[in-house]
Every structure is written in structure tokens, then in C-alpha cells.
Amino acid sequence: MLQVYPILCRAGIMDNYAYLIIDEETQTSAIIDPSEPNPIIKKCEELKINPDYILNTHHHFDHTDGNLILKQKYGCKVVGNIKDSHRIPEFDIGVESGKTFTLGNSIAEIIDVSAHTQGHILWYFPQDKVLFTGDTLFNLCIGGLFEGTAEEMFSALQKIKALPDDVVFYPGHEYTMHFAREALSLQPNSPVLIEYIKRAQDRLSQGLPVAPVALKTEKQCNPYLRAENLTELKHIL
Ligand code: ZN
Ligand code: FE
Numbered sequence: 001m002l003q004v005y006p007i008l009c010r011a012g013i014m015d016n017y018a019y020l021i022i023d024e025e026t027q028t029s030a031i032i033d034p035s036e037p038n039p040i041i042k043k044c045e046e047l048k049i050n051p052d053y054i055l056n057t058h059h060h061f062d063h064t065d066g067n068l069i070l071k072q073k074y075g076c077k078v079v080g081n082i083k084d085s086h087r088i089p090e091f092d093i094g095v096e097s098g099k100t101f102t103l104g105n106s107i108a109e110i111i112d113v114s115a116h117t118q119g120h121i122l123w124y125f126p127q128d129k130v131l132f133t134g135d136t137l138f139n140l141c142i143g144g145l146f147e148g149t150a151e152e153m154f155s156a157l158q159k160i161k162a163l164p165d166d167v168v169f170y171p172g173h174e175y176t177m178h179f180a181r182e183a184l185s186l187q188p189n190s191p192v193l194i195e196y197i198k199r200a201q202d203r204l205s206q207g208l209p210v211a212p213v214a215l216k217t218e219k220q221c222n223p224y225l226r227a228e229n230l231t232e233l234k235h236i237l
Pocket of ligand 1: 058060116135143
């Protein structure tokens with residue numbers, strides 16, 4: 001079993017999420033996308049965890065700026081797409097799309113979703129039905145096309161859509177309410193979407209992340225996942 005602790009970073013500015021994940025049986029642990037060190041160190045101290053790894057989804061500073069300080073403090077190894085080895089800070093271990101990475105007894109599948117950046121990967125733990133999507137998939141939205149094309153984003157989204165409905169996902173930012181209105185304008189009478197937004201408001205007002213949301217729900221509500229072809233996707237990009 002994998003335990004997942006979301007950690008809000010750059011609160012009120014970029015609203016990044018880093019995640020502390022712990023493989024329960026072995027207590028092997030990792031930080032996903034350490035945006036900045038301090039909130040992460042605080043969470044690690046609270047749970048008395050020395051993270052073994054840093055797992056990056058992509059090279060952007062708001063996902064990797066904590067790499068150096070956390071590595072110095074905990075001696076953890078930085079893991080990312082081998083193709084990003086030259087631009088992820090403090091890079092130690094390369095993974096490849098289609099291959100796996102072992103965290104204690106938990107196994108992550110690496111899925112290339114180059115579009116937001118070239119070399120962006122998803123960290124997918126099929127046994128635990130947990131997916132970390134970085135800046136590719138957000139709640140009700142997707143990340144911008146910094147280094148890729150609409151075609152590449154469409155193909156990335158098809159990979160996510162192909163994953164089982166009962167997988168839950170954890171995004172790299174809390175952007176839900178930025179896009180709720182737009183999603184609602186496209187589907188004003190969807191009970192699932194109305195319920196999604198109600199739950200999101202409720203959780204955010206309690207200081208909780210909107211994640212985790214099941215892919216089943218996201219596939220029904222996220223306009224970018226709903227796009228059935230490239231033309232439809234381009235229409236809303
Ligand atoms: Zn990014
Ligand atoms: Fe980001």
C-alpha cells in the first residue's frame with residue numbers, strides 16, 4: 001500500500017502540490033515534484049520520514065526547485081526521465097517510458113506524455129491505482145503547451161483516458177476553481193460536473209486539496225479529456 005500526503009507549495013502564488021509518498025510495508029518514501037523545500041521538510045519532520053527519493057514529472061523550476069536542498073538534507077536520490085537528465089537539477093537516476101521504477105514494494109510505471117514539456121512523464125502505480133500527473137492533467141484542466149503541440153497533448157490525454165476508471169489522480173497544481181466556470185459553460189446541465197464543483201468548493205474551504213479524484217469522474221467532467229478528436233481539443237485550447 002502506498003500512502004500519499006499532498007503538500008501545498010508556493011501557496012497563493014502558484015499553488016503547486018508536492019507529494020510525500022510512502023510504501024507502507026517497507027517505509028520506503030519519496031517526494032514527488034518538490035516545488036520548494038520548506039513545506040516539505042515540515043511534513044517530513046511531522047511524520048518522521050527521511051525521504052529516499054525525489055521523483056520528478058518534468059524539469060520546470062516550480063517542480064524541481066526543492067531538489068538540491070532536500071538532497072543535501074536527506075541524501076535522497078533524484079529520479080526523472082533519462083531524456084531530462086541535462087535539465088533536472090541534481091539528477092541521479094534515469095527512468096524510461098514503458099519501464100518501471102520500484103519504491104519498496106510499490107511499482108511505478110513510467111508513461112511519457114510529452115506536450116507540456118518534452119520528456120514530461122506520469123508516475124503511475126497500478127497496484128495502488130494512483131496516478132501523478134504533474135502539469136499534464138489538472139482537475140478540470142490541463143497544462144499549457146510550453147514545448148509541445150496540440151497533437152502531442154491529444155495523444156498524451158488518450159494515454160490517460162486509457163487508464164482504468166477507478167485510478168485516482170494527483171495533479172501538480174491546485175487550479176480547479178480557475179477552470180470550473182469554463183467547464184460548466186461547456187456542460188451546464190451535467191449533474192456529475194455540478195457535484196464535482198460542489199465537492200471541490202467544499203474541500204478547498206476546509207483547506208483540503210480537491211485531489212484525489214477518480215479518472216472516471218475526470219473523464220466525464222474535464223473538457224480536455226472529453227474532446228474526442230484533435231479538432232475538438234484545438235477548439236478549447
Ligand atoms: Zn510545468
Ligand atoms: Fe507547474
